[in-house]
Amino acid sequence: MNEFEIIKHYFTADSGRKDVIMGPGDDCALLQVPAQTLLAVSTDTLVSGVHFFADMEPSALGHKALAVNLSDLAAMGADPRWVSLALTLPAVDEVWIKGFCAGFFELAEYYNVALVGGDMTRGPLSITVTVHGTLPEGKGLRRNGARIGDGIYVTGTLGDAALGLKAALGEARVPAAHLEFVRNKLEHPHPRILAGQALRDIASSALDISDGLAGDLGHIVTASGVRAQLELEQLPLSEAMLASVSREQAWQLALTGGDDYELCFTVPESHRGLLDTALSHCGVKFTRIGRLVPGEPGLELLADGGPCELDLHGWDHFRSRP
Amino acid sequence: MNEFEIIKHYFTADSGRKDVIMGPGDDCALLQVPAQTLLAVSTDTLVSGVHFFADMEPSALGHKALAVNLSDLAAMGADPRWVSLALTLPAVDEVWIKGFCAGFFELAEYYNVALVGGDMTRGPLSITVTVHGTLPEGKGLRRNGARIGDGIYVTGTLGDAALGLKAALGEARVPAAHLEFVRNKLEHPHPRILAGQALRDIASSALDISDGLAGDLGHIVTASGVRAQLELEQLPLSEAMLASVSREQAWQLALTGGDDYELCFTVPESHRGLLDTALSHCGVKFTRIGRLVPGEPGLELLADGGPCELDLHGWDHFRSRP
Structure with a gap:
């Protein structure tokens, strides 16, 4: 399978989320952000040999790549909604990709997060995930609100x-x-x-x-x-x-x-x-x-x-x- | 400078955009999406030796990394608003980073796009950019609307x-x-x-x-x-x-x-x-x-x-x- 076929086969499952107006497969995802909410966005990269061992089990890696990003939404108190996945791989290895997806989508489904887009490129193994969530207006667990006595x-x-x-x-x-x-x-x-x-x-x-x-x-x-x-x-x-x-x-x-x-x-x-x-x-x-x-x-x-x-x-x- | 100091020095300029409730420096960016609009999101990765020559002038690379992503918003007809930047670098090279930022921010300012977050990690040179824009509800230049006779x-x-x-x-x-x-x-x-x-x-x-x-x-x-x-x-x-x-x-x-x-x-x-x-x-x-x-x-x-x-x-x- 080439890049497009692999993306289609492994990365375009319909999440069923009604706020995804357009999912993967076009130039952009189109998403419906509810009124009276703020959009919360965070990005984290995991690089082979730096953040994980190169031989890490792909399903564990798929889980972790999403988990560390969801953790940033958690730290803000946000409700997870959507995720983009940029996957850089040394070669198209379907067994590896299948394993990666198993871990990634198990966690995504658990929190009802829809994969809405991304990119797949050839190169040294690394994964960049961007997560999107929402918060009621005026909310958000910032770093600068701590007070003496807390x-x-x-x-x-x-x-x-x-x-x-x-x-x-x-x-x-x-x-x-x-x-x-x-x-x-x-x-x-x-x-x-x-x-x-x-x-x-x-x-x-x-x-x-x-x-x-x-x-x-x-x-x-x-x-x-x-x-x-x-x-x-x-x-x-x-x-x-x-x-x-x-x-x-x-x-x-x-x-x-x-x-x-x-x-x-x-x-x-x-x-x-x-x-x-x-x-x-x-x-x-x-x-x-x-x-x-x-x-x-x-x-x-x-x-x-x-x-x-x-x-x-x-x-x-x-x-x-x- | 360490990772945090470099991020603070080069990547936290205030864009002046009023829809950025919280920019870089916390767990998430917090963004205000206007009512009656759809959020358009796209992600692209550029990998050294695959998408560009390793010795490419850093300011040109900074420009291109943002440009190819803005191009996806253009193809959807969206108004650009925000961008996240995940930068993976073999080493902390301030001269290189300064050059990269010059190209990146020149284009970002031209289109009034705010850098709202990202990640900087050590590893083989690659850049993943996620752009965010908005569209009036019901709009969006999709791929599936072409008709015979057009x-x-x-x-x-x-x-x-x-x-x-x-x-x-x-x-x-x-x-x-x-x-x-x-x-x-x-x-x-x-x-x-x-x-x-x-x-x-x-x-x-x-x-x-x-x-x-x-x-x-x-x-x-x-x-x-x-x-x-x-x-x-x-x-x-x-x-x-x-x-x-x-x-x-x-x-x-x-x-x-x-x-x-x-x-x-x-x-x-x-x-x-x-x-x-x-x-x-x-x-x-x-x-x-x-x-x-x-x-x-x-x-x-x-x-x-x-x-x-x-x-x-x-x-x-x-x-x-x-």
């Missing part, structure tokens, strides 16, 4: 994807019973769409943790002009993490490991009750890990009742994975 | 970009006086935004010629279920083309050469007067090159008053440029 929260557990990467590279020993869990966290992240939507009227700021908690929380701190005090003992750690590394190593991974795609958000004390109700309603585990305090914008780490120093280099995409 | 038209001249590529590869000898012209057509294509907007109420179908007239017109023919009769003598050829190759070679390039980004469109006979007025009003040269006739969907070539056979392989992105 609590700092995260969903799920932290550092597991980084531990999974270290295990794959032979840099950490993860007990056999936990290997699948950490690998799954690395390759099948779950975008926190429901949590993001639930936080729309509750959180004062939010983002997703793609580059490590310390670096990402740093964006909230800088944008909002506040100082964050983190209690390291409160960082939510998985059983796999606790069974594999020391407490300090676990904190390090939780603070600096990329690829978690959990949400980090801040909530005014007055909304704590609302928060408990909203997130338990959608079944998402979350943890209070600190608070915003007066002082210079920055991060303060506390452990065992006092200040604590750790090396806090976030994930830098220009540092390659082997 | 005339077939193109803007500008055809095949010049392909001739420019052949000249660069040493496969064609272009007289010195015309070299800059063909190189410019290859590296600085101009999206036919104004023509597309003008054609909104006039054309029955349209697309942009990125893969060669024969292949692209083939999409209209297939989608609309019509047969196209092309008069090769009517194909608009530049002086550069006529000075460089034989008549048959020129037709070949005009029919199969990629990268022209002119519009091909069909117009009912009853709208010919409107067409003349609308396109001369926006100063765009256009030519009638054939018409749609009854018969099996397909292309029929006529020359010297009779049928003519030519090899019509379109541009296939999976066939690499050297």
Whole structure:
């Protein structure tokens, strides 16, 4: 099959969404944005050898390429609607494409996201996804709304994807019973769409943790002009993490490991009750890990009742994975 | 500068567009789509060594990466509004990035398109752009609206970009006086935004010629279920083309050469007067090159008053440029 036939065969399924006036196959997709909403758009690229191993299972890659983008919609509290997929492949390998599509469309269907267009080109393997969602006017979980006194929260557990990467590279020993869990966290992240939507009227700021908690929380701190005090003992750690590394190593991974795609958000004390109700309603585990305090914008780490120093280099995409 | 500093320095200029509620720097851009409009979205990737030479001047590349995407909006008749840029670079080279931005933003400002987000990653050089525009509800120049009896038209001249590529590869000898012209057509294509907007109420179908007239017109023919009769003598050829190759070679390039980004469109006979007025009003040269006739969907070539056979392989992105 040539480019056009492959696109037609694998990438033009009708999603059934009524807001897709024209899907793939013309010069543009034509989409109906509901009145009184804002359009939310985000783009992320995954490059072979940088963001994933070249031999990564194609269905896991299809899932992850969409998941990391949906995670940005989640971090804004938006409702996912449409996605464009730009796929660059070394060669037309139908088995690979079929696998990729299986992972991609399973997640797309789960969140009722329609593939509305894209491009397929020859070249070194990489995937750029652009997701589109909507938000009620006036809403949106920005980075610059955090205020002194707000609590700092995260969903799920932290550092597991980084531990999974270290295990794959032979840099950490993860007990056999936990290997699948950490690998799954690395390759099948779950975008926190429901949590993001639930936080729309509750959180004062939010983002997703793609580059490590310390670096990402740093964006909230800088944008909002506040100082964050983190209690390291409160960082939510998985059983796999606790069974594999020391407490300090676990904190390090939780603070600096990329690829978690959990949400980090801040909530005014007055909304704590609302928060408990909203997130338990959608079944998402979350943890209070600190608070915003007066002082210079920055991060303060506390452990065992006092200040604590750790090396806090976030994930830098220009540092390659082997 | 690291990734974040470079993005901040080069990619966060305020466009001044009032419909950008939130630009680059958060998890998503937030955009205001006017009531009674449809959102038009298109994505195109350019890969080094496939779509452009690795040593292509960065400002030309910045221009072209945006131009080929705007061309898709033009082909739909849409009003350009916003763009996302996913840039994958082998290394952080500020001189290169500065040049790229010069070309990219010059074109963006010309059409008042705001850069609203994107991604920058390390890897083999490639660029994925997603453009967003709007159309009045019910409008949109689709591929499937052509009817028997409609005339077939193109803007500008055809095949010049392909001739420019052949000249660069040493496969064609272009007289010195015309070299800059063909190189410019290859590296600085101009999206036919104004023509597309003008054609909104006039054309029955349209697309942009990125893969060669024969292949692209083939999409209209297939989608609309019509047969196209092309008069090769009517194909608009530049002086550069006529000075460089034989008549048959020129037709070949005009029919199969990629990268022209002119519009091909069909117009009912009853709208010919409107067409003349609308396109001369926006100063765009256009030519009638054939018409749609009854018969099996397909292309029929006529020359010297009779049928003519030519090899019509379109541009296939999976066939690499050297």
